[in-house]
Amino acid sequence: MPKGRELVGLPVLNQERGEEVGRVQDLLYDEKSAQVKALVLAEGGWLQQPRVITFDKLQSRGPKTFTVAGTDSIDSELPAGLRRWQEIKGLRLLNRDGQELGLVEDLVVDLPSGQVKALEVSTGLVNDLLEGRREVPLTGDFKWESQGIIIW
Structure with missing residues (x-):
């Protein structure tokens, strides 16, 4: 089983286009369910909104890459109540x-x-x-x- 540090830095790919939409910068963890609930993608610039993909929107989940169906799976708000x-x-x-x-x-x-x-x-x-x-x-x-x- 991978550790969090092994997941940080992995690419997230758009399944439709085969291109990279970002790399994992952080994991969002729900302490009540002991579950990783979302990935935070590395930001492209200093004034950009956070880019977050909830775990349920991922099409494939590691161990070397994550994939999403399309860019509409990416949110710009961090879910509340989760620990980084x-x-x-x-x-x-x-x-x-x-x-x-x-x-x-x-x-x-x-x-x-x-x-x-x-x-x-x-x-x-x-x-x-x-x-x-x-x-x-x-x-x-x-x-x-x-x-x-x-x-x-």
């Missing part, structure tokens, strides 16, 4: 007793469903090098706060 992938990195992961388990480094995403199956967690540079980063499955209850995530 870039905002998730660095959040503290705590257990219910308040013990820190590490810092969230990434999401592990099932394609083509968009379901987030786990959080990739760092416990420090030395541990990451010696033992590798851990994946904490998103099973059970999670409470998302502005500064961290609490698992029950």
Whole structure:
């Protein structure tokens, strides 16, 4: 299963014309359903509106590219209530007793469903090098706060 960082930068192609409509700049994540709900495309200029494709409008979903039926699938407003992938990195992961388990480094995403199956967690540079980063499955209850995530 790919991680969020592997999806960022992938091209999004128009199926009708076979041309690239943009590249993934960010993922929009719904913490309640543990689902990637939309892709934000990299902007072409400094005053352009955001370009967003909701996950349900994608014709194919990775792992090397995404496709849409046409440019009418692209919206210019970010859906409300979703968290940006870039905002998730660095959040503290705590257990219910308040013990820190590490810092969230990434999401592990099932394609083509968009379901987030786990959080990739760092416990420090030395541990990451010696033992590798851990994946904490998103099973059970999670409470998302502005500064961290609490698992029950």
